[in-house]
Amino acid sequence: MKTAIKLAYRNLIGAGLRTWLNVIVLSFSFVIIIFMKGIMTGWDYQAKTDMTNWQIGGGQYWHEAYDPYDPFTFSDSHAPVPSGMQEEISRGNAMAQLIVQGTLYPAGRMVQVTIRGIDPGQQVLQIPTARLDTLTDAIPALIGSMMAKNSRLKEGDYVTLRWRDAAGTFDATDVIIAGIFATNVPAMDAGQIYIPLDTLRALALLPGEASILTFRESEKQRTELPGWKWMSKPELTREVDELIKTKQTGQTVLYAILLLLAMLAIFDTQVLSIFRRQKEIGTYIALGYTRQQVVGLFTVEGSMHAVLAAVTGAIYGVPFLAWQAKVGWTLPMEASEFGMAMAQTLYPVYSLGLVATTVLLVTITTAIVSYIPSRKIAKMNPTDALRGKLQ
Amino acid sequence: METTNNIISIRGLYKRFPMGKDEFTALHDINLSFGTGEFAGLIGPSGSGKTTLLNIIGSLDVPTQGEAIVLGRSIGKLSPRESARLRKESLGFIFQSYNLLAVHTVYENVEFPLLLLNYTESERQKMVLDALEWVGLSPKIKSKPPQLSGGECQRVAIARAMVKKPRLVLADEPTANLDAANSHHILQTMEKLNRELKTTFIFATHDEKVISYLKRRIYLLDGRVDNEELTEAI
Ligand SMILES: Nc1ncnc2c1ncn2[C@@H]1O[C@H](COP(=O)(O)OP(=O)(O)O)[C@@H](O)[C@H]1O
Ligand SMILES: [Mg+2]
Numbered sequence: 001m002k003t004a005i006k007l008a009y010r011n012l013i014g015a016g017l018r019t020w021l022n023v024i025v026l027s028f029s030f031v032i033i034i035f036m037k038g039i040m041t042g043w044d045y046q047a048k049t050d051m052t053n054w055q056i057g058g059g060q061y062w063h064e065a066y067d068p069y070d071p072f073t074f075s076d077s078h079a080p081v082p083s084g085m086q087e088e089i090s091r092g093n094a095m096a097q098l099i100v101q102g103t104l105y106p107a108g109r110m111v112q113v114t115i116r117g118i119d120p121g122q123q124v125l126q127i128p129t130a131r132l133d134t135l136t137d138a139i140p141a142l143i144g145s146m147m148a149k150n151s152r153l154k155e156g157d158y159v160t161l162r163w164r165d166a167a168g169t170f171d172a173t174d175v176i177i178a179g180i181f182a183t184n185v186p187a188m189d190a191g192q193i194y195i196p197l198d199t200l201r202a203l204a205l206l207p208g209e210a211s212i213l214t215f216r217e218s219e220k221q222r223t224e225l226p227g228w229k230w231m232s233k234p235e236l237t238r239e240v241d242e243l244i245k246t247k248q249t250g251q252t253v254l255y256a257i258l259l260l261l262a263m264l265a266i267f268d269t270q271v272l273s274i275f276r277r278q279k280e281i282g283t284y285i286a287l288g289y290t291r292q293q294v295v296g297l298f299t300v301e302g303s304m305h306a307v308l309a310a311v312t313g314a315i316y317g318v319p320f321l322a323w324q325a326k327v328g329w330t331l332p333m334e335a336s337e338f339g340m341a342m343a344q345t346l347y348p349v350y351s352l353g354l355v356a357t358t359v360l361l362v363t364i365t366t367a368i369v370s371y372i373p374s375r376k377i378a379k380m381n382p383t384d385a386l387r388g389k390l391q
Numbered sequence: 392m393e394t395t396n397n398i399i400s401i402r403g404l405y406k407r408f409p410m411g412k413d414e415f416t417a418l419h420d421i422n423l424s425f426g427t428g429e430f431a432g433l434i435g436p437s438g439s440g441k442t443t444l445l446n447i448i449g450s451l452d453v454p455t456q457g458e459a460i461v462l463g464r465s466i467g468k469l470s471p472r473e474s475a476r477l478r479k480e481s482l483g484f485i486f487q488s489y490n491l492l493a494v495h496t497v498y499e500n501v502e503f504p505l506l507l508l509n510y511t512e513s514e515r516q517k518m519v520l521d522a523l524e525w526v527g528l529s530p531k532i533k534s535k536p537p538q539l540s541g542g543e544c545q546r547v548a549i550a551r552a553m554v555k556k557p558r559l560v561l562a563d564e565p566t567a568n569l570d571a572a573n574s575h576h577i578l579q580t581m582e583k584l585n586r587e588l589k590t591t592f593i594f595a596t597h598d599e600k601v602i603s604y605l606k607r608r609i610y611l612l613d614g615r616v617d618n619e620e621l622t623e624a625i
Binding site for chain 1: 442443446449451471475476478479484486488490493494495503504507551
């Protein structure tokens with residue numbers, strides 16, 4: 001084996017340009033696969049962190065009728081905060097939100113909104129609710145930057161907000177945009193407006209009520225609350241997980257194409273070298289190799305492309321990947337169009353496992369692709385090989 | 392099976408190649424023996440069957456009929472592993488076109504057969520340096536074949552064939568690509584090795600220069616032994 005590796009190495013280096021072309025193509029596969037996988041891991045990590053910080057905290061109780069995808073459920077999905085929870089809230093371990101459907105009238109237009117009543121003093125989510133703690137002539141309201149852009153609202157603007165109270169009566173008032181925040185979590189931005197919880201309770205005639213309760217810490221098990229359903233963190237992030245899985249499937253196609261290109265080049269090289277090096281093959285046999293050993297030699301030689309590619313890839317890949325991890329990869333399109341938690345700039349995260357599995361996968365594929373044409377040697381007649389007359 | 396002196400006995404050997412629907416008989420009823428230390432040659436025009444016979448002796452091919460016993464082993468009955476072992480341990484080949492490994496140095500080319508045998512690094516080094524000295528190539532140890540002349544290449548090939556001190560060396564038209572001076576040089580080298588190491592040499596050739604060195608001349612014609620002569624007592 002040592003001899004085979006030594007020989008294979010010399011033969012490959014001796015083959016010059018062709019070897020390096022193959023090695024470079026293959027090294028691209030290494031670097032791109034690791035990079036894209038790193039982006040995915042980084043995205044996953046960032047999406048979950050952002051979701052935790054902005055939207056779901058350590059898990060939530062939802063009113064049993066609450067369905068975030070169906071605003072018509074909002075009028076029924078509220079109940080008084082359960083007595084035990086009130087204590088958690090006042091200790092800052094949890095926060096209550098009341099969710100009411102409403103309409104905003106910015107500059108004569110009409111925008112459907114979800115009004116979120118939120119405690120200005122809450123410390124559970126990153127939403128800068130402290131900005132709601134101001135005394136103004138109108139109700140202070142917070143919106144996200146995407147919402148601000150879409151409804152062309154600026155800080156300090158007054159805008160009419162209409163809602164329906166618990167008795168079914170429509171009512172309207174002016175709110176002032178007290179703050180605009182930037183978040184990567186579209187669910188907390190697009191079509192959302194935040195006003196102080198007590199104000200919304202008063203406007204909607206729902207004193208002491210809430211639609212969702214968000215915890216700061218994630219615990220495996222929470223007590224059953226009648227009329228509420230427990231949504232654990234994994235349940236709440238399942239959508240992100242699934243989206244990333246889908247994206248990864250899409251990426252696998254790209255890897256497959258990349259690998260296929262590299263493998264075609266190596267297959268071609270192997271076929272050509274077996275054809276061109278018949279005399280050499282005959283010589284190995286004359287010197288006492290079995291044909292199986294020559295097959296092994298050529299397989300090692302082909303597989304070594306992967307080893308050289310890993311080294312070459314490391315030379316330019318390590319600085320590139322490290323640099324990307326530092327500056328991040330900025331999406332070529334508007335991140336908010338993805339409709340899920342996604343930052344404009346993603347920071348790839350690489351793990352040792354990722355690098356190891358990629359190297360292993362590419363090396364094994366290369367070995368197989370090198371072996372397939374080499375099998376032909378086992379059927380060669382050594383005297384024909386020595387004459388170099390095989391077709 | 393063989394007398395103690397014979398390292399090769401060939402009896403009633405035929406070699407036929409398929410030719411379309413027919414068969415082509417390349418060797419007819421060959422009966423020959425070779426003793427240790429011979430310096431013999433198969434002589435004949437192109438197509439007379441020299442290479443075919445040499446390849447069978449070298450266990451690269453098998454007889455269609457009859458028997459070829461080389462160093463006590465019947466060539467037709469060896470498994471691929473056994474025949475590889477015979478070549479690895481006991482046979483050396485020299486080819487018309489040298490067949491050196493172009494990307495390896497002279498040293499590495501000569502070392503190659505030893506890598507298949509279990510010699511230590513220092514044993515190998517001594518053997519390679521000795522072999523290069525026999526053929527007078529010690530100064531070219533680090534060169535690669537493309538940098539050498541044809542004569543030098545063939546001397547590397549001789550060193551490669553001789554380095555493990557095989558009992559039998561088979562040389563197929565070793566001078567065909569060489570000029571007269573180089574031909575004489577390599578023949579003198581081989582003659583010397585034959586004398587000093589008692590290695591048996593069998594040539595396939597139609598080169599007068601080679602023939603003049605042979606101690607035993609076996610003339611082949613259309614796959615048959617046509618005539619045989621000895622130039623001195625063996
Ligand atoms: N593998 C083969 N298939 C068919 N015919 C062959 C094969 N090898 C050799 N021959 C034929 O056998 C004859 C002897 O060939 P060879 O031993 O190479 O002759 P020489 O070495 O004396 O020139 C030639 O006619 C050649 O065409
Ligand atoms: Mg011939």
